[in-house]
Amino acid sequence: MSTARNPETLAWAYVSTVVQGPSRAVEQLIASRGVVDAAATMRTGDVPKAVWDRVSARAHLDTAAAGLDLMAAMDGRLVVPSDEEWPAWRFLGFERPDGALPTRDGGAPLALWVVGPAPVAPSTERAVAVVGTRAATSYGEHVTGEIAGDLAVDGWTVVSGGAYGIDGAAHRAALGVGGCTVAVLACGVDRAYPAGHERLLRRVSETGAVVSEYPPGTPPARYRFLSRNRLVAALCDGVVVVEAGWRSGARNTASWARALGRPVMAVPGPVTSASSTGCHRMIREGEARLVTGARDVVAEAGAVGAGVEDDDDRDALFGRDLDRLPQTPARVLDAFPASGARTVQQLSVDSGVPVSAVRSALVVLEIEGHAGRDETGWVRVDKVR
Amino acid sequence: MSTARNPETLAWAYVSTVVQGPSRAVEQLIASRGVVDAAATMRTGDVPKAVWDRVSARAHLDTAAAGLDLMAAMDGRLVVPSDEEWPAWRFLGFERPDGALPTRDGGAPLALWVVGPAPVAPSTERAVAVVGTRAATSYGEHVTGEIAGDLAVDGWTVVSGGAYGIDGAAHRAALGVGGCTVAVLACGVDRAYPAGHERLLRRVSETGAVVSEYPPGTPPARYRFLSRNRLVAALCDGVVVVEAGWRSGARNTASWARALGRPVMAVPGPVTSASSTGCHRMIREGEARLVTGARDVVAEAGAVGAGVEDDDDRDALFGRDLDRLPQTPARVLDAFPASGARTVQQLSVDSGVPVSAVRSALVVLEIEGHAGRDETGWVRVDKVR
Numbered sequence: 001m002s003t004a005r006n007p008e009t010l011a012w013a014y015v016s017t018v019v020q021g022p023s024r025a026v027e028q029l030i031a032s033r034g035v036v037d038a039a040a041t042m043r044t045g046d047v048p049k050a051v052w053d054r055v056s057a058r059a060h061l062d063t064a065a066a067g068l069d070l071m072a073a074m075d076g077r078l079v080v081p082s083d084e085e086w087p088a089w090r091f092l093g094f095e096r097p098d099g100a101l102p103t104r105d106g107g108a109p110l111a112l113w114v115v116g117p118a119p120v121a122p123s124t125e126r127a128v129a130v131v132g133t134r135a136a137t138s139y140g141e142h143v144t145g146e147i148a149g150d151l152a153v154d155g156w157t158v159v160s161g162g163a164y165g166i167d168g169a170a171h172r173a174a175l176g177v178g179g180c181t182v183a184v185l186a187c188g189v190d191r192a193y194p195a196g197h198e199r200l201l202r203r204v205s206e207t208g209a210v211v212s213e214y215p216p217g218t219p220p221a222r223y224r225f226l227s228r229n230r231l232v233a234a235l236c237d238g239v240v241v242v243e244a245g246w247r248s249g250a251r252n253t254a255s256w257a258r259a260l261g262r263p264v265m266a267v268p269g270p271v272t273s274a275s276s277t278g279c280h281r282m283i284r285e286g287e288a289r290l291v292t293g294a295r296d297v298v299a300e301a302g303a304v305g306a307g308v309e310d311d312d313d314r315d316a317l318f319g320r321d322l323d324r325l326p327q328t329p330a331r332v333l334d335a336f337p338a339s340g341a342r343t344v345q346q347l348s349v350d351s352g353v354p355v356s357a358v359r360s361a362l363v364v365l366e367i368e369g370h371a372g373r374d375e376t377g378w379v380r381v382d383k384v385r
Numbered sequence: 386m387s388t389a390r391n392p393e394t395l396a397w398a399y400v401s402t403v404v405q406g407p408s409r410a411v412e413q414l415i416a417s418r419g420v421v422d423a424a425a426t427m428r429t430g431d432v433p434k435a436v437w438d439r440v441s442a443r444a445h446l447d448t449a450a451a452g453l454d455l456m457a458a459m460d461g462r463l464v465v466p467s468d469e470e471w472p473a474w475r476f477l478g479f480e481r482p483d484g485a486l487p488t489r490d491g492g493a494p495l496a497l498w499v500v501g502p503a504p505v506a507p508s509t510e511r512a513v514a515v516v517g518t519r520a521a522t523s524y525g526e527h528v529t530g531e532i533a534g535d536l537a538v539d540g541w542t543v544v545s546g547g548a549y550g551i552d553g554a555a556h557r558a559a560l561g562v563g564g565c566t567v568a569v570l571a572c573g574v575d576r577a578y579p580a581g582h583e584r585l586l587r588r589v590s591e592t593g594a595v596v597s598e599y600p601p602g603t604p605p606a607r608y609r610f611l612s613r614n615r616l617v618a619a620l621c622d623g624v625v626v627v628e629a630g631w632r633s634g635a636r637n638t639a640s641w642a643r644a645l646g647r648p649v650m651a652v653p654g655p656v657t658s659a660s661s662t663g664c665h666r667m668i669r670e671g672e673a674r675l676v677t678g679a680r681d682v683v684a685e686a687g688a689v690g691a692g693v694e695d696d697d698d699r700d701a702l703f704g705r706d707l708d709r710l711p712q713t714p715a716r717v718l719d720a721f722p723a724s725g726a727r728t729v730q731q732l733s734v735d736s737g738v739p740v741s742a743v744r745s746a747l748v749v750l751e752i753e754g755h756a757g758r759d760e761t762g763w764v765r766v767d768k769v770r
Binding site: 142267268269272276277280284290292296 | 527652653662668674675678
């Protein structure tokens with residue numbers, strides 16, 4: 001039995017449940033009709049073909065209310081783009097207009113199911129992902145503990161995937177020093193997966209956050225792990241791979257990080273250890289920078305702007321001209337008057353972009369030289385094209 | 386009591402003894418007067434100031450004949466630039482006209498004292514230096530054994546410095562598989578240094594070569610180790626550092642290798658090991674390429690032309706125009722007629738450059754686009770400036 005609730009929240013829960021993962025087409029439908037209307041039409045099939053192809057198999061599902069009830073029972077919540085804790089900035093890299101990222105799996109999540117006291121946006125504002133093989137050696141677990149522990153002590157949130165091996169060691173190290181850690185799952189947040197990490201994930205949810213873009217009840221599946229990896233890469237300022245076999249899922253996370261402009265780092269190990277071959281390969285191929293400890297990690301990930309500190313990266317992500325600005329910063333830029341200053345709140349109202357996302361967009365616009373601050377607020381500084 | 390011998394050899398022995406190391410000024414004196422006359426005038430002081438400043442302290446020494454006697458007793462020899470086994474090609478990098486390498490310590494050796502059956506030039510034609518810390522761990526010694534052993538089996542000569550730790554493991558591994566190994570010492574080849582390697586160095590001298598630019602009796606000294614490192618770097622196609630502390634002599638060898646255009650490689654290890662910090666540092670700073678085994682090493686060092694395979698390296702070493710060609714190739718180029726082909730032997734006679742050095746110089750001239758082969762021999766192909 002579902003408690004009375006906000007029709008928008010129910011609509012988001014329905015959309016998340018029937019879409020299962022990112023969808024540019026669904027995003028566009030919601031942007032144009034609002035989520036309540038979008039959900040209603042998705043149910044009836046009165047939607048563009050691209051949307052229907054994606055949702056038809058699950059459109060009849062009516063588990064949204066039950067999912068929200070379960071969340072409420074777990075003291076969790078559904079976080080949606082209009083929420084203050086929505087980490088809009090974290091997903092800007094997915095808005096690349098050149099389509100370099102795969103549309104089907106590469107978009108921003110539509111919504112996030114979250115259990116835990118840490119609000120997503122603030123807690124991942126300074127975050128490092130520490131990931132690696134499930135087949136970790138004692139060396140790998142030790143080094144993970146050192147790096148993740150030192151980062152957490154230093155105030156960095158440790159993001160990982162909740163898996164056995166390196167992931168688990170990373171979460172444990174952050175918890176061990178009273179730091180913040182976020183586990184991004186490839187299944188519903190109500191599922192303890194892997195089963196042996198039930199207690200660990202509960203501890204993460206008591207002080208940090210357990211996050212998934214899949215609704216409660218969703219079982220893990222291979223494609224969901226790959227999709228989950230993109231969220232791990234998105235929700236941090238850099239990815240550290242501690243141990244990885246030659247073909248490791250951690251390399252997939254690293255690829256996402258590179259696509260998103262996040263620094264990728266790898267910890268070397270004995271060349272006699274199969275569990276380090278993936279790390280050595282990434283370093284050798286120039287895919288990852290060698291790091292030996294938290295200090296090296298901070299040097300890489302600590303640059304302002306989530307890894308977009310150098311011109312090449314910035315160009316790759318955003319391009320050099322206005323036409324190639326990501327959607328959200330472009331919208332915020334459009335909300336500026338031809339002259340005069342605006343506050344973040346005014347820009348939010350004028351652009352329809354949430355305050356937290358406006359703040360993120362302003363960082364981009366400032367880096368790109370389109371906006372700046374004076375004593376009265378934010379001003380547009382570039383020439384109008 | 387000295388046996389009767391060639392006055393040229395005696396003169397070279399005298400020069401090597403009183404100069405102790407490289408000297409551009411002495412090289413020039415020998416080039417203009419011949420070694421016998423150069424030696425005679427060095428004895429009397431009737432030489433340019435730059436030469437006298439270098440040799441005055443030792444000019445009175447008369448140990449040359451004794452040194453040659455000792456060499457003969459050890460079944461060794463003094464190898465000089467006119468000898469067929471002189472590895473002229475290996476020292477071309479020292480002839481940089483831009484003076485980027487330090488003059489005092491950075492020149493080609495004047496002569497080499499050698500004990501062992503391996504002729505220097507042919508045996509270092511395909512060679513890799515495997516070097517590292519004296520404070521090697523069992524991991525480092527194990528990996529050194531694997532890499533040096535595999536390289537030696539594959540026909541590569543293993544060059545190293547004869548020191549404890551990684552150097553010793555490299556020599557031993559090559560000997561262990563019946564391969565060729567060359568030890569370059571910072572003292573006279575009659576001195577077993579370190580003392581604990583007396584037996585190992587004897588074994589090296591039985592099948593490979595023990596080499597020094599210092600005359601018999603010379604004790605090791607700190608500056609000689611640094612100078613020795615440049616010869617290790619020169620006598621190979623690439624340098625592999627297996628383990629090195631944060632400030633290791635191996636980094637000095639690596640610097641020489643880079644200056645000479647040789648690939649520098651480093652083997653990673655546990656980040657918890659102090660003996661790998663230098664390797665990690667070099668990889669992280671882009672000073673060395675990460676390698677995990679002999680296969681990676683061959684991929685780096687195996688390129689034709691001793692590491693001068695890419696345009697940037699080649700430009701750095703030789704520059705793009707004739708004025709900046711190293712001395713030996715420039716001399717060989719001058720020996721070409723305006724048209725018509727020449728054999729290697731003819732070029733040697735016309736240029737006064739030994740046959741083996743002509744061959745090396747032709748490789749440079751061919752790479753640089755100044756010379757080529759047709760069915761009748763070598764021809765000059767570029768426009769005369």
